[in-house]
Amino acid sequence: MIEIMDTTLRDGEQTSGVSFAGQEKLSIAKLLLDELCVDRIEIASARVSDGEFASVKNVAQWAKKHGHLDKIEVLGFVDGVVSLNWIKDAGCRVINLLCKGSLKHCTYQLKKTPEAHVADIKQVLASANEMGITVNIYLEDWSNGMRESEDYVYFMVDSLKESGIKRFMLPDTLGILNPSDTFTFCTKMLTRYPELHFDFHAHNDYDLAVANVFEAVKAGVKGIHVTVNGLGERAGNAPLSSVLAVMHDHLKTETRIKEDQINSVSKVVETYSGIRIPHNKPVIGENVFTQVAGVHADGDNKKNLYFNDLLPERFGRERQYALGKTSGKANILKNLQQLGIELDDETMHRVTARVIELGDRKELVSLDELPYIVSDVLKNDQENQVIKMINYSLSITHGLRPMANVKIEISGRVYEQSASGDGQYNAVSKALYKIYKRLNKPTPELLDYEVVIPPGGKTDAIVQTIITWRFNGKIFKTRGLDGDQTVAAIKATVKMLNIID
Secondary structure (H helix, E strand, C coil): CCEEEECCCCCHHHCCCCCCCHHHHHHHHHHHHHHHCCCEEEEEECCCCHHHHHHHHHHHHHHHHCCCHHHEEEEEECCCCHHHHHHHHCCCCEEEEEEECCHHHHHHHHCCCHHHHHHHHHHHHHHHHHHCCEEEEEEECHHHHHHHCHHHHHHHHHHHCCCCCCEEEEECCCCCCCHHHHHHHHHHHHHHCCCCCEEEECECCCCCHHHHHHHHHHHCCCEEEEEHHHCCCCCCECEHHHHHHHHHHCCCCCCCCCHHHHHHHHHHHHHHHCCCCCCCCCCCCCCCCEECCHHHHHHHHCCCCCCCCCCHHHHCCCCEECECCCCCHHHHHHHHHHHCCCCCHHHHHHHHHHHHHHHCCCCCECCCCHHHHHHHHHHCCCCCCCEEEEEEEEECCCCCCCEEEEEEEECCEEEEEEEECCCHHHHHHHHHHHHHHHCCCCCCEEEEEEEECCCCCCCCCCEEEEEEEEECCEEEEEEEEECCHHHHHHHHHHHHHHHHC
16 A cells, blocks of 8 residues: 655645645645545645644644544754744644755755754754654655765665654655666665655656656555646646556555545646646546547447546546547447437438538537537528528628628529628628518518527537527527527528528
């Protein structure tokens, strides 16, 4: 069983532009411990601000009440009792003590000898023991330490391994490691100190954080540090979602994490942090369980040929089949099955053609929009139209009235007219009215004009325009469907003209 320590609220908050409010921190802490069931969370750095102190105190009070206090950790510093008092006063009892894991950091940042640094650390350890505070140690810049000053790393651990430290945490602070180095360095630590508990803390500067975690677990480390959505300084930390998928599927390693909660927690953190999840981010990205190519949907209908172990249901997701210009009958069939709609072959052909037509003008057609397309195809036979819209041009200019130029075919003859109006559709209507007046053809009265965007529709959503007409004492409705509201209204109008002809 591998321990998972989530540091979204500490290291993740070091993402540029991210600052969680106190209530947001508490909310995320609850989700991580109660919903996701991570083993530990690092929630802050000591001595940051009065606001941070209040947030930590609030989280600690909740954690104590719910039996989670030993799972709450705070980053502290080798500063005598200053960090320890801050942590204790906040109500916590675990410190992650930031020590130097490379000779370069010890020499040039602290300006101390390794012996002097160890002495300072032991003073903090003694005080922590008196105060009843558990200590984990970060060997900051450990990866560079192993590359450039391996003996220094061993000196530090040799000097501290009998001091009651619960966990030695090995950070790739600057994200410099590759998988081969990670396995080699972790193996060296575990071979030399088999009795110690080691955590590995990855950063993603070379986009290798998940691969490095993979190798660290292979080497035998007992704990892994992650953040939700991969938040963190610079390129971020190892993302919880990807790490869990790799550990469970490729390493067959057990954790306590509830996979089916990952997506919902990721969305909450996305909202609170303001950092959008990339659409193609593994496990949690919007598009990662969406098949676009029709051949994939066809394969899924034939023994799930395009499935892998990353089943969306594991992570609280659903597989989707995108509808766009590359979609085929299989994609549409999958979506119709999900909606419980059955169509004959001819209608399927027409619906497919309509989806492709719309997909040429917008990237994807959503599942919510599909019933509107089906309805449009079923209710409106385009092949038997006596009146057809040949062409139209619309213009809108600031300070001037909208203009429309319309070319329409009626019973095989083409007519063209221009008009201005209060809006683009009004200008089209007036141009058509001029044509019908010249032909002495009657026109209906427009009673209502309704625009409907399917549920979940975005700014590029398909629009259904429903127009209610009165003609010769009868009231009826026509519908138009398009990515543009005015175009949809024009289509509804042409359908009306064919009805009254």
